[in-house]
Amino acid sequence: MHSQLFAIIDVETTGGGIAGNRITEICIALLKDGEVVDKYTTLVNPERDIPHYITALTGIDNEMVADAPRFFEIAEKVAEFTKDAIFVAHNVSFDYNVIRGEFRLLGQHYNRKKLCTVRLSRKLIPGHLSYSLGRLCNTINIPHLNRHRAEGDVDATVILFQRLLSLDEDFSTINSFLNPRSKQATLPPHIPAEQINELPEEAGIYLFKNQKHQVIYAGKAKNIKKRVLSHFYDKKTKEYQLGQETHFIDYELTGNELLALLVESEHIRKHYPKYNRAQKWPATTYQIISYVNQRGIIQLALGKTKVLHDSVGTFYNKTEAIEKLEEICETFKLCPRFCTLQSTSEKCSHYRIKNCEGICEETETVAAYNLKVQAAIQSLKENKLTFAIQGKGRTKDEIAFALVAEGQYKGFGFFDRSEAICNIEDYEPFLKLQPASYHTHAIIRSHLKKHGERNVVYFDLKSTRPPKPNRSSRPVRFELR
Structure with a gap:
């Protein structure tokens, strides 16, 4: 290992992610037996504009690189210069992936063993608050001139790597990082x-x-x-x-x-994490709402919203909401016209529901019709399920649960298997209250659809009898309040 060649490398780029990063400057110092034996540095024409914020950071602008060689003109030099060397950089994944990307654009494969001086420093010089090159150099007294330029950063990294070599005389740490089965070089630089x-x-x-x-x-x-x-x-x-x-x-x-x-x-x-996409925005829900029209008739309608209201009923998708509206319309002999299931202003003529008792023709009284609508609304409210989904806890002696009361997700918790849980109130000391949302409804609904009633414990809030766990795999119809 003492005669091993190391290529200490730094690149400056145009920014823009791995796929869009093009090199504006590169410096390579070859280290052998602890001494620099050769160095190569050059500006590179990235064949695209350099953003202003990059120029502000590095000082490299479009004019400086206009007459510089393009990467394809130096690719052979870079490949030959690093041919027998281990690729070393501070945060090696960045520099290595950028250079590999440049070779890939030329249809060439670039592959070298690599070492990260950030990860090596964390291992061999532990206990520092920051392992950025600038901060680390300040802390351990390494001169770092011309920062954010390739040669200035390489010169500082060379001194840092020389110190790391002196702290790893038998190369045990470096060898462990170079082990093909080790994922050390793949791990992010800032995480021990x-x-x-x-x-x-x-x-x-x-x-x-x-x-x-x-x-x-x-x-x-x-x-x-x-x-x-x-x-x-x-x-x-x-x-x-x-x-x-x-x-x-x-x-x-x-x-x-x-x-x-x-x-x-x-x-x-x-x-609202930066790198999450799903669940960051409220999704559309469909709600059955009621209001009194100009004739004094209680009318049902389907509303679309991204906010959960305490409506007659809230549903996961439009089809499910329409099916429920049709079901109560038929069950309680309501008029499809006044359930907004058709838009006609004449006598109702729904393709399937035929048992309207005449409110649309004024042969049924408003008072009688409204009583039926109120009964339908009450049935929707009474049919909200209350249940707990039990499952494996964090230890073998623990049971985990998610609690739904009257169709609304309340939260989750854990209790010891020795606890006597006989009614819904028994869950309260262990319950971690959580807000209900479209997404929590979708998660619970999907779970019930997949697993059925297995490990679901139902509660009848009107009954004093203790519940029994249901171990059936029959699907559960779950509607959100």
Whole structure:
């Protein structure tokens, strides 16, 4: 290993993610036996405009690179210069992926073993608040001139790497990072490997946080550790950028996937994380509403909204809402016209519902009709289910539950198997209250559709008899209040 050639590399770029990043400057210093034996540096014409914010950071503008060689003109030099070397950089994934991207545009494959001086520093010089090149150089007294230019950053990284070599005399740490079976170089630079190793292999949610401890991504998993690692092994630009911004990972065990989904949904609602897409915006719900028209008739209608109101009934999709409206219209002998199931102003003529008793022809009194509508509304309110979905807890002695009261999600919790749970009030000491939303409804509805009544405990709020768990796999009809 002492005669091993190391290529310490830094690139300046146009910015814009891995796929759109083009090189504006590159510097490569070759290190052998702890000494610099050669160096190559040049500006590069990126063949696109350099954004103003990049120029403000690096000082490199369009005029400076106008007459510089394009990458295809230096590609052979870069490949030959690093041919027998280990690719070393501060936050190596960035520089390595940018250079690989340039070669890929030329239809060429570029592959080198690589080492990250951020991760090596975390291992060999632990305990520092920041491992950015500038901060680390200030802390351990490494001269860092001409920052954010390729040669200035390479010169500082060379000195840092020389110190790291002196702290790893038998190369045990470097060899472990170079091991093909090791994922060290793939992990984000700001996250200590110990933090990854300590992640549980159980069901729950995980939160990626930036340097300011702000949640930038919330996810759920059956196996937290496996799912977190899958983000870092993914080569997509979005996943790479997520890894670059992640400094801390928090997690919360839930025992089972249903609770993981519900808790994840709440974190997305609460933190509005930068890298989450799903569930960030309220989805459309369909509600059965009632109002009194000019004739004094109580009329039912279907409303579309993104806010959950305490309406007669709220439904997951339009088809489900129309089916319920048709069902109560037929059951209570209501008029399709006054249930907004047809738009005619004449006598109702619904294709299926034929048992209207004449309110549309004024052969039925308004008072009599309104009594039927009130009975229909009452039936909708009374048919709201109250139940708990029980499942695997965080330990073998624990039971997890999600609670729905009168059709509305109330929250989740855990209780010991030794607890006597006989009625809905018995859940309250263990209940963590949560807001209901379109998304929590969709999660519970999907779970019931998939698993049926298995492990669902129903409660009749009018009865004093204790409930019995239902272990059937028959689908459950669940409507949201």
